[in-house]
Amino acid sequence: MKKKFIFVLMLTALCVSVFSESKSQLQILAYKDSAKTLDFSKLESDYEFVHVFYHDICLSANLMNRIDSKELSDVCKKVYKSLKSGYKSQIVIKKAVNGKDLKLNFGQFPNDSATFLMTSNFNMKTQKIIANNSELNDSWAILRYIENGKLVRIDQDEIISAEEKLKKNLSELETDPKAITYMLIVDNYFELGEIKKGLAYLEENKDKALSLIQGTSDPDNIKGLISCLEQEGKVLLELR
Incomplete structure (x- = not known):
């Protein structure tokens, strides 16, 4: 399996405690880029993205307890549709962390259709939202490679059926x-x-x-x- 090394992103599970300060419901919005730059045609099934969305993002960030399930499913399908159509997508979760918006960006490495990359404006070390145009060192991110139609973790050396x-x-x-x-x-x-x-x-x-x-x-x-x-x-x- 080919490997890439990312020095500016924290490719780790997200600490959920920072998202649990309030019991109030969060507002979630989804947008897509205006330019068609992606190619996710190599994914073999809907399961691959939906699994990552719910397990690696929603479960990790405690979103299922903070966002209505219908809203969450609609956003999941909207982002997935954008990606499959070739467009980068962004989720904005209003006032998610200390009253500030959490932004999740979905796409690929430039000119590499064998990847899936989610980046964010959340600093894993400080547990705070990164200011606009600030350094993205230590930001929460998820990287997967597309191999044999599946989204594979960077540390996964073997694909088991x-x-x-x-x-x-x-x-x-x-x-x-x-x-x-x-x-x-x-x-x-x-x-x-x-x-x-x-x-x-x-x-x-x-x-x-x-x-x-x-x-x-x-x-x-x-x-x-x-x-x-x-x-x-x-x-x-x-x-x-």
């Missing part, structure tokens, strides 16, 4: 049941394009998953993942 992952997770569930394994199986079904089967499996097994982590610090994490998968599945069905 959804069939193999599903087989492995079903086997592990029999020998060592864990809440997270139930969630992974749902995601495996989504990746395979079996969206309704995945949602049905989630509905059937989410209480079992929660029962496995009673008395631990994990229930909120698993509940968040359940909500994430429910919304992801609905969007994938709507995109069909």
Whole structure:
């Protein structure tokens, strides 16, 4: 797998605490660039972008608890449509961090259609919004490579098929049941394009998953993942 090295971006998970200061709902807006400069034709399915949007962005930034699910799904589909049509896109989340707007920019590296890049104006170290035209060192970003039709992490050296992952997770569930394994199986079904089967499996097994982590610090994490998968599945069905 080819590698790129980015020195000015923090390609890490976002700390969510800064987005949880207020219980008030956030306003989210989506825009697209006026010039057609992108090529996402190499993506094999809707799952690839929708998964990154919900798991790496919405779940990481606690957006599902702060933004109406219908608004969030509409923005996801709008951004995805723009990207597929060749246009860069931007999300603006009004007053998301200490009363300031969080901006998420979606596109690719210049002249490289084998990448997906999200950048932002959020400083990972200071946990603050970066002022306009300021240095973007340490800003939150997400980088994926497009390989064999899939969005692949920069540190991922091997692409494992959804069939193999599903087989492995079903086997592990029999020998060592864990809440997270139930969630992974749902995601495996989504990746395979079996969206309704995945949602049905989630509905059937989410209480079992929660029962496995009673008395631990994990229930909120698993509940968040359940909500994430429910919304992801609905969007994938709507995109069909």
